[in-house]
Amino acid sequence: MQIIVKNIAKDYGKRFNAVHAIKDIGLEVKQGEFLGIMGPSGAGKSTLLNIISTNERPDHGQVLIDGIDMTQLHDKEQAKYRRNKMGFIYQSFELLDSLNVKENIILPMALNHASKKLIEQNFKHMIKLLNIESLSKRNVDDLSLGQKQIVAAARALINNPEILFADEPTGSLDSKSATILLNYMQLINDKEKTTILMATHDAFTASYCSHVVFIKDGVIFSEIVNPGDRNKFFEQIINMQRTIGGGSYFNVSENN
Amino acid sequence: MFLKIIRRSFRTMKDSYLIYILACSFAIGIFSILLSLVDNPKLKGDISIWSSGIANATLGFSVIFIFCAFVYMGFVGGFFIKQQAHEFKTFEKFGMARWTVIIIGFIQTVVVQLISWVIGVLVALIFQKFFGMLLLYLMGVKFGFAFLFTSNTFNLLLQIGIYSTLVFSIMNSFRVNRLLKNKKNRQKSLRLYLRIPSGILGILFFVSGLLVTVIFLGDIKGSQADKVLWELVFLMMAYLFGTYLIYFGFLPSLLTILQHIKRIAYTGINVFSFKYFKERLIRNTSILWFITELSSLALVLLSICYLGYQTIYNNYDYAHPFELTANQYTVKDIKKDLKENGSKITREYKTKVKMTVVQRSSNDQIIPGTFMSYSDYKKLPKSNISRNPKIGKKDFLILDYGYSVPGYVSNQSKEAVVKVKNADTIKSNKIGSAFPYGSTMYQGLMIIAPDSYYNDLDASVENTFYGWFFKNGDKLTKKQYEKLDSQEYTKGVSIKKADNLDETKLSAIDGSSNNTGTIFMDSSYSRQKSAKIQVDQITGFGIFIVALFSVALLIALGSVLTLRLLLRDDSEWKQLKTLNKIGVNKSEIKEIVKKETVYTFVIPIVFAVMQSYIVIALFGSFPQMDMLVPFILINLGYVALYGIIGFVTYLISWRSVNQKLN
Ligand SMILES: Nc1ncnc2c1ncn2[C@@H]1O[C@H](COP(=O)(O)OP(=O)(O)OP(=O)(O)O)[C@@H](O)[C@H]1O
Ligand SMILES: [Mg+2]
Numbered sequence: 001m002q003i004i005v006k007n008i009a010k011d012y013g014k015r016f017n018a019v020h021a022i023k024d025i026g027l028e029v030k031q032g033e034f035l036g037i038m039g040p041s042g043a044g045k046s047t048l049l050n051i052i053s054t055n056e057r058p059d060h061g062q063v064l065i066d067g068i069d070m071t072q073l074h075d076k077e078q079a080k081y082r083r084n085k086m087g088f089i090y091q092s093f094e095l096l097d098s099l100n101v102k103e104n105i106i107l108p109m110a111l112n113h114a115s116k117k118l119i120e121q122n123f124k125h126m127i128k129l130l131n132i133e134s135l136s137k138r139n140v141d142d143l144s145l146g147q148k149q150i151v152a153a154a155r156a157l158i159n160n161p162e163i164l165f166a167d168e169p170t171g172s173l174d175s176k177s178a179t180i181l182l183n184y185m186q187l188i189n190d191k192e193k194t195t196i197l198m199a200t201h202d203a204f205t206a207s208y209c210s211h212v213v214f215i216k217d218g219v220i221f222s223e224i225v226n227p228g229d230r231n232k233f234f235e236q237i238i239n240m241q242r243t244i245g246g247g248s249y250f251n252v253s254e255n256n
Numbered sequence: 257m258f259l260k261i262i263r264r265s266f267r268t269m270k271d272s273y274l275i276y277i278l279a280c281s282f283a284i285g286i287f288s289i290l291l292s293l294v295d296n297p298k299l300k301g302d303i304s305i306w307s308s309g310i311a312n313a314t315l316g317f318s319v320i321f322i323f324c325a326f327v328y329m330g331f332v333g334g335f336f337i338k339q340q341a342h343e344f345k346t347f348e349k350f351g352m353a354r355w356t357v358i359i360i361g362f363i364q365t366v367v368v369q370l371i372s373w374v375i376g377v378l379v380a381l382i383f384q385k386f387f388g389m390l391l392l393y394l395m396g397v398k399f400g401f402a403f404l405f406t407s408n409t410f411n412l413l414l415q416i417g418i419y420s421t422l423v424f425s426i427m428n429s430f431r432v433n434r435l436l437k438n439k440k441n442r443q444k445s446l447r448l449y450l451r452i453p454s455g456i457l458g459i460l461f462f463v464s465g466l467l468v469t470v471i472f473l474g475d476i477k478g479s480q481a482d483k484v485l486w487e488l489v490f491l492m493m494a495y496l497f498g499t500y501l502i503y504f505g506f507l508p509s510l511l512t513i514l515q516h517i518k519r520i521a522y523t524g525i526n527v528f529s530f531k532y533f534k535e536r537l538i539r540n541t542s543i544l545w546f547i548t549e550l551s552s553l554a555l556v557l558l559s560i561c562y563l564g565y566q567t568i569y570n571n572y573d574y575a576h577p578f579e580l581t582a583n584q585y586t587v588k589d590i591k592k593d594l595k596e597n598g599s600k601i602t603r604e605y606k607t608k609v610k611m612t613v614v615q616r617s618s619n620d621q622i623i624p625g626t627f628m629s630y631s632d633y634k635k636l637p638k639s640n641i642s643r644n645p646k647i648g649k650k651d652f653l654i655l656d657y658g659y660s661v662p663g664y665v666s667n668q669s670k671e672a673v674v675k676v677k678n679a680d681t682i683k684s685n686k687i688g689s690a691f692p693y694g695s696t697m698y699q700g701l702m703i704i705a706p707d708s709y710y711n712d713l714d715a716s717v718e719n720t721f722y723g724w725f726f727k728n729g730d731k732l733t734k735k736q737y738e739k740l741d742s743q744e745y746t747k748g749v750s751i752k753k754a755d756n757l758d759e760t761k762l763s764a765i766d767g768s769s770n771n772t773g774t775i776f777m778d779s780s781y782s783r784q785k786s787a788k789i790q791v792d793q794i795t796g797f798g799i800f801i802v803a804l805f806s807v808a809l810l811i812a813l814g815s816v817l818t819l820r821l822l823l824r825d826d827s828e829w830k831q832l833k834t835l836n837k838i839g840v841n842k843s844e845i846k847e848i849v850k851k852e853t854v855y856t857f858v859i860p861i862v863f864a865v866m867q868s869y870i871v872i873a874l875f876g877s878f879p880q881m882d883m884l885v886p887f888i889l890i891n892l893g894y895v896a897l898y899g900i901i902g903f904v905t906y907l908i909s910w911r912s913v914n915q916k917l918n
Contacts, residue, residue: 055837076841083839094834097827098531108838110527116518155838 001066001085001162001195003029003052008061009218010047021047022058023218032193034186036209038200038237040244044218045199046091046167052197053086053165054078065163083111087161089169091199093152095140101151102136108159126154129184131177145172153181157188164188166198170205182208203241207234216244258356261347262364265340272339272819276332277372279815283325284376284417286804289387290318292380292409296388298402303395305790310797317801321808326420328812329369331546332819333424336368337361337431339823344435354436361432362425369421377413381405394796396789448512451505458501465494466866473873495867499548503541507859508534525840529848532831536852543820544860547813551864551894554809558890559871561802563883565795572791574695576784577640578605578723580730581693585747586740586781587722593736600727607632607692610715613751613760614701616656617673623700624749624762624776625676626719628692629710636692637725644688652684653704655691674701677757679713693721699748699776716762717749729785740781748777814901817856821909829916836917845917849910857902865891 005027012019022044029035037045050056052063054070063070070078087108088094095104105126109119127133130150135143143151149172156164164185170178186208188194198209206212207230214221221244226233266273293299294315299306337344340361347357388401472487511534515521521530537544582590594601607628614625630649633641647653654672674682682703689695691702705713724730732740752761752773765775832845868891875883 076843079836079839079841081839083841086839088838090837094837096528096831096834098535098831099528103527103531106522107527110522111524111838111840113523116522119522 001031002064003027003163003195003197004062004064005029005048005052006062006064008048008051008058008063010044010051010056010058020218022051024061025215025218025220026061027213027220029195029197032189032195034189034196034198034208034210036198036200036206036212037215038206038212038241039215039221041201043215045215048215049165049167049197049199053088053163054082083108085162087156087159087164089149089153089156089164089166091167091171093148095148095152095155097139097141099140100136101132101138101140101143104140104151105154105158108155112159122158126158130154130180146174146177149173150177150181157184160188160192160194162194164194164196164198166196168200169198170200170202178205203234203237206237207231212237212240214240214244258360258363261360262367265343265364266367269336269339272336272823273368275815275819276336277368277375279332279811280325280329280369280372281375281379282811283321283328283808284373285379285383286808287318287322287325288377288380288409288413289384290314290321290804291412292384292405293388293391294318295406295409296404298404302399303397303793305793310793313797313801317805321805322416324808324812328816329420329424330427331543332816333365333368333428334431335819335823336364337428337435341435344432348436354433357436358429358432362429365425365428366421369424370417373413373417373421377417391797391800394800396792396796448509452509453505454501455505455507455509458498458504458506461494461498462502462863462866463498465491465498466869468494469870469873472870476873491870495552496549499863499867500541500545502863503537503544503548503859508538511537525835525844525848528831528835529851532828532848533852533855536828537855540820540856543816544856547816548860548863548867550809550813551860551898552867554806555864555868555891555894556871557805558802558894559868559883559887560874561798562886562890563875565798566883566886568791568794572787574690576694576782576787577637577690577692578694578782579726579784580724580732581697581782582722583697583747583778583780584720586743587720589740589743590722590781593732594724594730597731597733597736599729599731601724602727603637603725605636605721605723607636607721609719609721610710610713611717611719611749611762612679612713612715613677613757613762614703615675615757616701617675622751622753622757622760622774624698624751625674625700626698626702627710627713627715628702628704629707630704631707633692633704640692640723641690643690645686647686647704650706651686652682652706652709653686653688654682654684655688655702655704674703675757676703676713677716677760677762680709693723694782696779696782697721698778717764730783732783732785737783737786740783744779744781745777747780748775750775810897810901813898814905817901818905818908821853821856821905822912832913833917842914842917845913846910849913850906853902853906853909857898857905861895861898865895 005025007024007026008022009020009024010022012021025044025048027035037048039045047056051058052070054063054073057071061071065081070081073081082088096107099107102123106119106123109122114122123136127136130153132147132150132154135147135151140148140151149169153166153169156166166185169181169185173181182205185196185198189196189210196209198205200206207226210226211223212226213223222240224233224236224240227236294311300311303310344357344361347360348354384405385401385403388403392399392401468487468491472484472491475483475487511530515530515534521527580590610627611624612627613622615622630647630651633653644653644655654674656672671683671685672687674684676682682705691697746766748765749762750765750773752763754760761773832848835845836842871887872884875887
């Protein structure tokens with residue numbers, strides 16, 4: 001799974017009060033890479049992830065996944081691609097409140113018509129791993145934000161996706177759950193060569209990545225590669241955040 | 257502040273409000289028109305049956321109409337309050353006093369209701385002339401319709417409008433209050449322990465309803481009036497409760513069971529759709545129920561209207577097989593008149609008959625019998641006798657008026673036995689009721705006898721019947737017609753009973769002479785045209801009313817279901833969007849919308865059709881009219897129209913979902 005993003009741009013809204021969410025971004029993500037995307041609020045992180053994951057179409061530019069231009073595919077083929085190869089942890093979770101936890105988690109497998117046995121097996125594995133066995137029969141509506149987030153993560157991971165899109169996956173989690181989740185993400189990234197794209201404000205979370213890009217006002221500002229030492233990488237990220245004047249410590253950027 | 261909130265709510269729900277206001281003003285408009293027609297002096301003066309019955313019928317229909325419209329308003333008006341539940345609760349959370357929120361709900365309803373009334377009355381003012389002319393055209397009356405709206409009507413409308421607006425607004429205030437009291441934002445919980453028993457009870461009720469319909473069919477044929485009434489009450493209860501309980505209990509339980517069968521539930525989109533359908537079903541239970549009962553009521557009423565029309569038409573047809581008929585007492589005058597007017601006779605018939613005393617064995621009644629010979633009978637026009645059973649040279653045919661009267665049939669054996677004075681008793685299984693010269697021309701039985709029997713019969717009274725067909729009508733003037741009219745029922749026969757039939761005497765009488773014994777008067781003539789006008793008027797009126805009600809019903813049903821499907825709340829929208837985000841493609845979501853629409857429309861119509869089967873039982877007492885085919889046609893027509901509404905709703909619903917997904 002190699003992802004190449006070429007000169008994409010995206011505006012929201014009508015001519016006069018248009019928001020240039022993404023002005024011009026180009027990227028290359030290799031198979032098995034764990035890419036972090038950082039930047040102040042409103043920088044366009046979620047928009048970028050949505051475009052790469054075909055949830056939204058860019059106004060300009062191309063998104064090539066394994067050489068296929070995703071922007072040229074029909075809705076139906078895009079949906080098929082999303083369903084078969086991708087997993088999502090959305091910033092707003094996007095859980096179905098009419099379903100209970102279990103049904104939410106197994107939904108991607110059921111959609112792929114997996115066998116009942118396999119579904120149950122993967123489900124057991126997943127809830128054990130993420131430590132949410134006690135939640136399985138609960139109603140999604142009643143969960144706390146952190147619980148919702150971990151359920152959303154379980155749903156994204158149950159299908160063993162080839163590409164995982166994670167938008168603030170640890171934003172609402174306590175440090176223990178966050179560590180569990182991030183370790184698991186790192187594990188599948190190592191073992192299964194899952195490509196991961198993760199947007200985050202949090203330097204600690206970002207330090208798990210192999211590679212972090214910083215975006216600001218819809219363009220790539222800079223890029224840091226993990227030197228192999230997580231503490232050092234963490235320092236570098238904090239410094240970069242200071243330079244940009246955003247991120248988790250100075251979250252209020254001047255143009256928002 | 258108030259106004260701003262109210263204005264905003266109108267803006268955000270403008271499509272739904274538009275549909276609702278249009279439906280309401282249509283209903284109000286039609287009601288106003290009907291009401292104004294009742295009061296129209298021109299109709300009273302110029303149409304004789306208007307004041308004698310149709311005016312009251314119109315008033316009755318308008319009351320039924322506005323009653324239905326009120327039920328609709330009371331019911332659908334609540335949708336809008338429910339839709340704003342979230343906002344109202346937020347207002348209260350922000351510290352707005354409860355009564356302030358209630359007043360907002362109240363004012364909203366007042367505004368909507370008043371707008372509907374104003375538009376409705378305007379519609380009535382504009383279209384009254386059109387509907388009046390349509391009515392007169394359908395009734396075949398040829399004079400212009402003048403616009404008229406009496407102050408009487410207007411006052412009545414004003415009062416009804418104001419009171420109903422107040423009532424509905426107060427109703428909605430209560431709704432808001434209940435909503436705010438209900439602190440928990442939870443959807444109705446499933447409560448399976450309640451739903452499973454009630455589902456079973458519902459099925460029991462409904463099935464017993466179906467069974468009782470069959471019993472009912474038997475009892476109504478046996479004319480057991482008191483039993484029939486109880487059964488009817490039971491049927492109504494069983495169907496009303498049964499259907500509701502099925503919707504409330506059985507269907508959600510069924511979906512729950514399906515949802516627990518993992519092999520079905522865990523494949524594809526089913527994981528989601530079962531729960532989604534269930535949620536929607538639980539939320540729409542009372543609407544589905546309402547639609548079901550309304551539909552079956554409509555089917556029953558339409559069938560009854562058709563039956564009424566058939567009865568009138570049949571009577572008319574039986575009474576007037578010729579354009580004009582006469583007997584020996586009136587023929588001279590009529591012939592003279594026809595000659596004077598230069599009427600063009602196309603066909604002319606004349607038959608001699610003999611009258612004597614007969615006794616109907618089924619009830620031992622002694623009545624006059626009119627005999628016609630087989631060869632004379634055969635000379636009559638085919639159209640006049642084709643409804644009677646076919647007979648051969650040697651057969652007797654017994655024509656009995658009562659044969660088409662309900663209740664008579666049950667004790668009618670397959671074979672009729674008639675004793676004849678001084679002649680052989682007649683036994684025959686050929687029984688009919690199409691009298692060759694029209695049923696009003698004689699009293700008692702008419703018997704077509706083999707020539708030899710006829711010739712040997714000694715008649716107490718003889719008569720000759722005449723029948724004519726014309727080109728361009730009989731051209732009788734009003735004066736001539738009035739003269740004929742005064743001769744009607746002045747001649748006839750009387751029977752003086754004795755100990756046995758052979759001594760019983762039958763003699764011709766004149767209206768003036770004083771008679772003893774039982775008297776039977778004939779109409780002496782019959783004219784198709786005069787009856788035709790009335791039949792046309794009644795039929796035209798019927799078509800007018802039925803058409804109005806059908807259109808209104810379609811609008812009501814269509815708008816209720818469409819509104820219900822359109823008014824998805826936020827969480828429902830979000831779910832469809834979320835599905836799309838995690839890789840469910842649009843055609844699958846379209847499939848969900850389609851299935852949802854299909855279920856919403858198909859379930860009520862299936863139950864409605866099953867319930868309307870009760871009509872067949874009612875028709876059981878009119879065996880000579882084949883109502884099965886018309887009944888099926890009415891059902892099919894209804895289902896087809898309903899299907900079209902369903903399809904349009906599906907298109908609108910999908911369009912709105914599709915827009916939100918992009
Ligand atoms: N659907 C939309 N309609 C209009 N504007 C939008 C929409 N989605 C995003 N935007 C705008 O595009 C810009 C980028 O938004 P985006 O959600 O990508 O930011 P982000 O980097 O994810 O921020 P955060 O850190 O808060 O998640 C913002 O200015 C936002 O207001
Ligand atoms: Mg974001």
